[in-house]
Amino acid sequence: MSENVGRWLRDEIENSILSNEFSPGERLDETVLATRFGVSRTPVREALMQLDAIGLIEIRPRRGAIVIDPGPHRVYEMFEVMAELEGLAGSLAARRLDEASREAITASHGRCEKSAAAGDSDAYYYDNEEFHKAIYAAGRSEFLEEQCVQLHRRLRPYRRLQLRVRNRLSTSFSEHCAIVDAIFAGDGDKARRLLRTHVGIQGERFSDLVASMAAR
Amino acid sequence: MSENVGRWLRDEIENSILSNEFSPGERLDETVLATRFGVSRTPVREALMQLDAIGLIEIRPRRGAIVIDPGPHRVYEMFEVMAELEGLAGSLAARRLDEASREAITASHGRCEKSAAAGDSDAYYYDNEEFHKAIYAAGRSEFLEEQCVQLHRRLRPYRRLQLRVRNRLSTSFSEHCAIVDAIFAGDGDKARRLLRTHVGIQGERFSDLVASMAAR
DNA sequence: GTCAACAATCGTGTATACAAGAATTGTGTT
DNA sequence: AACACAATTCTTGTATACACGATTGTTGAC
Known part of the structure; x- marks a missing residue:
């Protein structure tokens, strides 16, 4: 587990996406992810922002994040x-x-x-x-x-x-x-x-x- | 100004970096940026995470963000x-x-x-x-x-x-x-x-x- | 005078609280 | 029975609070 939870979550979620554990088009609920990983929503959101910047997910304003389907x-x-x-x-x-x-x-x-x-x-x-x-x-x-x-x-x-x-x-x-x-x-x-x-x-x-x- | 403050800040800071307003190697203090843009630290952090993912800045754990000098x-x-x-x-x-x-x-x-x-x-x-x-x-x-x-x-x-x-x-x-x-x-x-x-x-x-x- | 250790301060990392917008469900009307 | 509108509920976006680690400054000893 990396030094800060945000990085760790980013890698974790990224791997989950790349290994098709989260399928394309699937919605990523912040609260669900937070409880699933046993952390608060804050680091989850930071991880999602990064994945959005990389292009793996898309964050639609006020409507949550979905896994991009290429x-x-x-x-x-x-x-x-x-x-x-x-x-x-x-x-x-x-x-x-x-x-x-x-x-x-x-x-x-x-x-x-x-x-x-x-x-x-x-x-x-x-x-x-x-x-x-x-x-x-x-x-x-x-x-x-x-x-x-x-x-x-x-x-x-x-x-x-x-x-x-x-x-x-x-x-x-x-x-x-x-x-x-x-x-x-x-x-x-x-x-x-x-x-x-x-x-x-x-x-x-x-x-x-x-x-x-x-x-x- | 984009629909959410985070995006807007990301673009704002990105432009500031690309137009050399923030010089390479410069430290980006979250609190300073927050007061400067009149928002809280939360959206500032989210913007910084994205810029880190893109490769424009580097966030060193517990030691703040600096503008990358290529x-x-x-x-x-x-x-x-x-x-x-x-x-x-x-x-x-x-x-x-x-x-x-x-x-x-x-x-x-x-x-x-x-x-x-x-x-x-x-x-x-x-x-x-x-x-x-x-x-x-x-x-x-x-x-x-x-x-x-x-x-x-x-x-x-x-x-x-x-x-x-x-x-x-x-x-x-x-x-x-x-x-x-x-x-x-x-x-x-x-x-x-x-x-x-x-x-x-x-x-x-x-x-x-x-x-x-x-x-x- | 210089170096080291300790203390105080400052800044980041995470959690939680609150506000506002979407989605959903239920009710009423046609 | 189906559609539309409203109210409730759920989720996201932002702010704030708190804790821990890093940095810096000061004091003391060699």
């Missing part, structure tokens, strides 16, 4: 931006790679290989996250890294759905291989291009996403 | 990301351009031409903002548009400094011309490339930025 089209737009940012991170990584970053990428890439070979999509989900974070970090742009991590968090639930699609694990991993090669070869443009197509959801992958979102 | 290097990183997002917006605009967007771009481009010819850097500053917003809108990605607008806001003070540099007005406008041509020609890749270099700050423009930031 909808398939907006999720697609978010992936589009994510692809662009990851592409930039990859091209920077290729140019600025140092020994520590190289090792971090190699390590997480290795873990991905294991989970992919085992067909363990849950494990791959986590290892994949570490792999991408390693690339953000290798780009040596703190601001870009923060933006990437934040957007990655918001897309987490959908990413998870995607991995369930047949064969996605092995194709994802082979794409990783090409990305790693490009970064290690110092080919920024290639790394950018590969990451953009790896992260973006084109063609049939978009219908997969829509289908899995509708299934909930 | 520093030249971080500002550079922010421009780097901005360039990438604008590039994406431009490429989307080229692909998805419709009549309304085309007219909006043409109109704001025309206003830029006038202010540039008149050498009026303040007028150009506003017209330029409208021009870029027209491109965001033409991309038809609400999420991307929001991200662009938000980052554009945060970079506003530095952008303003940049325009003061000698000859920047005319070179900026001629770059606009090329961008408009690419978008109207439907050449997404070219629009992307041109916007990236237009927005990014490479070479001597970076030292200009550092110099003007140090001058304050």
Whole structure:
């Protein structure tokens, strides 16, 4: 539990939203949350204000807070931006790679290989996250890294759905291989291009996403 | 004044920060702000929480809020990301351009031409903002548009400094011309490339930025 | 004269109280 | 039976009170 209740609540509620414990469109009652977490309404409100600022919920004046429902089209737009940012991170990584970053990428890439070979999509989900974070970090742009991590968090639930699609694990991993090669070869443009197509959801992958979102 | 005091305060304080009325590193005392705006500490705190979530200030537990000082290097990183997002917006605009967007771009481009010819850097500053917003809108990605607008806001003070540099007005406008041509020609890749270099700050423009930031 | 410890003061964090606006339910009328 | 209006209830928005931690100033010792 963080040093002040407000922060802690923010993280708690944010996780609850991202793990779909609070479903999109659901109303978040301040009093209910307060009693549920055993605190007063004040820190609850502060947490909600922050989540509103981040864009996870919407506070309609005098009418309470609701969890934002992005909808398939907006999720697609978010992936589009994510692809662009990851592409930039990859091209920077290729140019600025140092020994520590190289090792971090190699390590997480290795873990991905294991989970992919085992067909363990849950494990791959986590290892994949570490792999991408390693690339953000290798780009040596703190601001870009923060933006990437934040957007990655918001897309987490959908990413998870995607991995369930047949064969996605092995194709994802082979794409990783090409990305790693490009970064290690110092080919920024290639790394950018590969990451953009790896992260973006084109063609049939978009219908997969829509289908899995509708299934909930 | 917005419907609730919290929102209003958030905008008010945000503007004060972006217009450098509160300088970077400055401490924001809740009680002082409350009396200054004639409200209680509660809405002030809520405004500060939101600004913290956005990244404009930092709230250190039990030690108050301070205005974040990005520093030249971080500002550079922010421009780097901005360039990438604008590039994406431009490429989307080229692909998805419709009549309304085309007219909006043409109109704001025309206003830029006038202010540039008149050498009026303040007028150009506003017209330029409208021009870029027209491109965001033409991309038809609400999420991307929001991200662009938000980052554009945060970079506003530095952008303003940049325009003061000698000859920047005319070179900026001629770059606009090329961008408009690419978008109207439907050449997404070219629009992307041109916007990236237009927005990014490479070479001597970076030292200009550092110099003007140090001058304050 | 300088450094350390303690005390007083100041500011933040949380709870609670109160006011005002929305939503809901009940009643009356058509 | 259905719709409209009114009253009540519930929830949000703001203010205030209180407690705890941090900061600063002062005093004493080395």
